[in-house]
Structures are given as structure tokens and as C-alpha cells.
Amino acid sequence: TGRRFHYVRGTSATSLAMRLPIVDQWRVLKNGAIVGIVRNHPTIADGDTITTSPLKSPESVSPTVIVQTRSGSKYKLGKPK
Numbered sequence: 001t002g003r004r005f006h007y008v009r010g011t012s013a014t015s016l017a018m019r020l021p022i023v024d025q026w027r028v029l030k031n032g033a034i035v036g037i038v039r040n041h042p043t044i045a046d047g048d049t050i051t052t053s054p055l056k057s058p059e060s061v062s063p064t065v066i067v068q069t070r071s072g073s074k075y076k077l078g079k080p081k
Helices: 011-018
Strands: 022-028 034-039 049-051 064-066 074-077
Touching: 034 074
Parallel strands: 022 074
Antiparallel strands: 022 034, 034 049, 064 074
8 A cells, every 4th residue: 555645846934035025124113014125026126115014913023034914925024223
């Protein structure tokens, strides 16, 4: 009775983080959103200032973590302001 294994090409956390937009010089706003300078975003130019929608867990924000907004977008945080 042989077992069949299906290997699904996965994405490591490291490669995922490398593709995520990065927000530097960031700070958390009162509404739980992040404002900062973005790079590696698919549609926003590097160096533009962005304000995200509110985060799912704004209390867990710290440098170098990956955050997720309530709308589902993910960002890697760089250096805070």
C-alpha cells in the first residue's frame, strides 16, 4: 500500500518578505494605519509616502515585522521614524 505524496511548490517566509513592499520611516497613526516611505510596491513609485488602511493588529507593530491591513495588504516594516 504505497502512499502518494503531492509536493506543492511553496513560498518560504524569506522569499515572501523579499517581494513585499517595504515601508521605512514609518509611524502608527491613531486609527491603526501606518504612514511611511514605500519601496518595492508593484504600483507606487519607490520613495513615495503612503498611508495604509488600518492594520489588523496595530499593537504588535515593531521594526522588521510583516504587518497586514484589515483589507488584506501586507507590508514589511523597515526602520521607524
